[in-house]
Amino acid sequence: NSDADLSQRGVARLLGEFIEGLGLSEVTLVLNDWGGGQFLVSEGQDQHIARLVLVACEAFDNFPPGPAKAMAQVCRIPGGVWLLTRLMRVPAFRHSRGGYGGMSLRGVPDEIMDDWFAPATRSRAIRRDFAKFATGAPERKTLLAWSERLRDFDRPVLVVWATEDRLMPREHGPRLAELCPQGRLIEIADSSTLIPEDQPERLAQVLTDFLLQTGAEPVRHIS
Template structure:
């Protein structure tokens, strides 16, 4: 009996050590890895635009005089993750521009650590201003949808069209989102241990992508490397930890993008693209969003989960190109 108690005791101690030591190890690895400024870490010849004092990294595809299409990413993504749709759309004559939105990618992070929808919207419009774009079409995926829609509602006259890819909005939410263990994670070290073990952990990129993609074959080593590439930017774990509070779990019930009335008065044409098998934002949400806009069309992709631009880029290119070619002459 004593032997059994000792064994159980050692197992319990080992478990406790693993729970503590492993996250500490991931945080230490992040500290060693995150040692480059955004400019140093970015690819050679990278483009940056100054937006509200921040250097925002972006990429461009297509002709200089093509109709501008801004593409904004979602959680733990950056401009390069749009490459499979951006490059073909550029070849079809569109001027495709994809920025990295803080705290992700190679863009600088704001000192106030504000990643709310209002702050995101300000950066969206500020980015367009920095590039001299008075009018533009804009597409967005998942979490990024809240801030981009906020920007579109603030300046509808500037938006030629809006393209929504499985956006995560939480429409109809009646209570503030609650973060598990929020009181504990509001402390720096617990928050950074969690973030370094999950969002900024290169070992979690592959499993994370597979949880959002229907076909595991799409999650290649090259794809994983693309998503993991900016994780060497200085301060990434700290910034993403703050984003959990002021971004992902922020109370946005009073935001413009949370008010259904704003959707009903938005007159530019809207294309909603959704994966039929989306496990993060189920298709019903896409149907409800499309129904709110007065001029929206919904395209549903069979066999697609949450990231259509990665899972079925050819179909996304076809849908976007046909949509823009059909509506742009009437809107410009």
């Protein structure tokens, strides 16, 4: 839909509508890299969220994160997203430690990055939508005001932060955990933003412990 609201706020609302449409309750919402799911709280759409896990993600005024701010400015220019898709074919650009290449200490495989960007190279509609999202963060004052509403989220929050992240400031981890009434912080060493890629076993154990400690009901398969 060319009229869809794909700003940070709009995508968060879409997530809330998706959860509502599936009829889910007692949801454990896990975010990594993208942090906009936090805005379910500021939008008053968090009634189905039982616990929140924030894994090395955008927070406070870090939307979009550090190096991506320049890319967002390029996306404001007509043809800018098309230009980015072409640049992403250049190994030195796609693997730059100051950009997407810095999201993992192990390096993001080329086939994964191809999957990320190939749809936008083929579709003008996808490039249009990407531009909407990339340029859809509000001003700093608004972002910080939305973040403050996490103080009202009275359910368990686990903050998992990477110690060697180039995109998400390390101080945001403890700051988020302190902001949330039931927040707790765990830092994972030898990892950048994509903790599921750099330290998958450690992250799986941390998530399992958190679910058990906060009384999450195990999934029961009906045969």
